[in-house]
Amino acid sequence: MKNIISNINKAFDHRIRLGIMSVLMVNDHADFKTLKELLGATDGNIASHTKALEKQNYIKVEKSFIDRKPNTRYIASDKGRKAFREHLDALEKLLKTKNELNI
Amino acid sequence: MKNIISNINKAFDHRIRLGIMSVLMVNDHADFKTLKELLGATDGNIASHTKALEKQNYIKVEKSFIDRKPNTRYIASDKGRKAFREHLDALEKLLKTKNELNI
DNA sequence: TTAAAGTACTTTGAAAAACAAAGTAAAATA
């Protein structure tokens, strides 16, 4: 390992993306509105952060119509789950490890 | 509480700032070079992220000369320690809580 | 002694990211 933060994933560096992932880790899916309400974010916000996670293939997007209305459902991909778990491990290590510095 | 991420501190949303704080929580101080090496960041990076944390009064900066060379030492303030602990609590809650969604 | 290289930062300005307001299109309501 090069440095103490090298395993911390840039993609999860933002609280909204962290929130999205943590919701999708516990619940096997969540839709746009749910994420929006749960995270207290604006529409544009959810749109761009989910897009960012989708671009990395960390979440999958399923579009359908529910009650004749458009519905966008987000699901954490295997890659995303793995990456997120690794991120959490890295976080935990960063915070727990008493780094030997002698300063 | 308004939403599940409302206690997650924006100031710690970045891995370099997270790293700086975690180093300063465990070690009572660290200087510029140490942070730079420990985090594998560039000079400008450390400068701007420490400045951001200083602006929030989360860290204190002490400038002196050691061996005739300038030395900048960073220390977590009480406010910073408190804020960071609260941030970690919020993180933990976010990740542990099985949010009741019924979806 | 003076030129070149190194140290410890700070400043700068371009690039990327974040944000909310505005836009879209269809559905529900009145």
Place this chain on the structure above:
DNA sequence: TATTTTACTTTGTTTTTCAAAGTACTTTAA
């Protein structure tokens, strides 16, 4: 039929991030 609401997406400005360049020395070496 008009108006409001829902469920998003797009847009363009603001903010943040970043590393390259700059500053002000100190050290080494010729």
